[in-house]
Amino acid sequence: MSVTLPDEQTRQAAPPRAETLLSVENVDMVFGGLKALNEVTTQILHGQIKGIIGPNGAGKSTLFNVVTGIYTPTNGDVCLNAESLVGLKPNEIAERGIARTFQTIRLFGDMSVLENVMVGQHVRTRTTFLAAALRLPAARREERAMRERAHELLALCGIPDKADTLAGNLPFGQQRIVEIARALATDPKLLVLDEPASGLTGVERDELVALIRRLRDDGMTIVLVEHDMQLVMNLVDEVLVLDYGRAIAEGPPDQIKTDPAVIAAYLGEDAGSLV
């Protein structure tokens, strides 16, 4: 593994803990005159589930877009295993081990569920146009292995029978699950879920929570943005609260629930609605 050491100053300011997977350091994201992210700093530890909450426009999705390379931060640094991701294209970041889902589902609707998952494996596979055209033995082997692995992932996500269905024809809740399966197919170190429960029915939501727990038990590190407060508080190890692009609080759910800054900024006066 190639490791870029952070410069001396950064190391003194925030000594990287051995178990830190993703570190976001003093990230600013400026759009014109708007500071969508303002000196956001946070760490995500190996095996942790981290929730990011905050009112609409707080910068949650912006933070995700910075981490996954869709935006390049104006200032600051994002490191995966102490290797900076700033300036890398989204596909290069996927290669380094961050996979995401989208708030508005972006499945490949006219491809089958299995094919969607196989696109996720793209970054871990090699077959070129030429090898594919000539059906070289290596290409056929790889294709077979991809197919098997994709079936495994669908089984893991509880939808083994949907492999041949067109992704666009699935019910909404299952589309979200396929997005997760597709993200898992990239063999990620960090799974980034953007509002995975939004628009789901109660049953679908329970299935989603069960899946996320199963992934965590398998050692997956997960960061999620979610509006469903009950889901966040029950699921995550730690919560980061954003407000107007600033990180205003960070800690275990119980601590966040009673944090006066969070209650004031995020929930107004009515602390009861938090739980």
Next chain:
Amino acid sequence: MANKYGDVIGVAVLAVAVLLIGLFQVFQPGGATFGDLTGGIVTFSTMVRIGILTIVIVGLNMLMGYAGQISLGQAAFYGMGAYASAVFSTRPELFGLPESLVAMWWWPWVVILAAMGFTGLFAYLVGRPILRLKGHYLAMATLGLGIMVYILFRENFGFRTTETNITGGYDGLFDVPRLAIGGFSLWPVERYYFFVWAIALIVIVLAMNMVKSRPGRALRAIHSSEIAAETMGVDTASFKVQVFVISAVFASLAGSLYAHFQAAVSPAPFSFEGSLDLVVMAAVGGMASVWGAPFGVATILVLEDLLRARLDLIFEGASGEIEVIVFGGLLVLIMIFMPEGVFVGIRNRINAWREERAGAAGDALPEQGAAK
């Protein structure tokens, strides 16, 4: 879902059809040529042209149908192959190559391969910047590219014709030799027909293998959602350029085959109208389907022949303009009723009908659903 062996069966059916048409022409049972079979409307040489253009459309299909990147300048690559073959196989001395090469049977083959390489390189260099554009902007850029290349052909690259005649200007070039392997000439037309269709079938098989594999899925992913493809790790810029290059190389190959078929080239087929014809053929066949390619080309070329031969029966004294109007009207109807393309449209309707029937039978045979 289509049958697992559907594509293999498709290749076999197409190959048999090609073979039957070819053998009919060769043996002429009862003294009838292929042209007689169609009442003299569709000639045998149309069958050769269908094969040649199928090669172009397979590439265009991969670019437009699978990757979703429009090209309104594909005739430029087709023309590059044609002109390269015409120029270098007749007058290599123009470029400082020994004149004696013209007599070598292998020389035109070298030119064909070199033209494919050069056209591919050209597509790569041009594709890097212009494939960053999307939608209408990409359409405009490729359109401009096509027009530029066409004008270079037509205006002899800006050289005064009397001094250095490379492309022959408006008149084009003549006396392009027929292809041969050793002493075996690929002419008369029956031989060339088999040769062209062998190449077309190979190209179809190669393309089918590509679209069904990892790179093919990447193309379809780009078509569906570029941002999702990119976050899933697909290097979208690279794959778009790669498919652009592949489509250009196929077009160049077809262009060379065209030059050796016509034994002459002139700028007209490589104009903007030429590019538009190619897009129409791809659209009629059905975009996201390798199979659509031969079907789309055949539909358009046969229709052209038909209109040319029979239009005067409907319109007294009808000439070329009316032909174009009727042709355009038919295309409008196709686009209204089968916007997915005639081939794909018919296939989808057959599939839907079969599923309906299977659904009706499903009550009696419940396990059929599980087998699907």
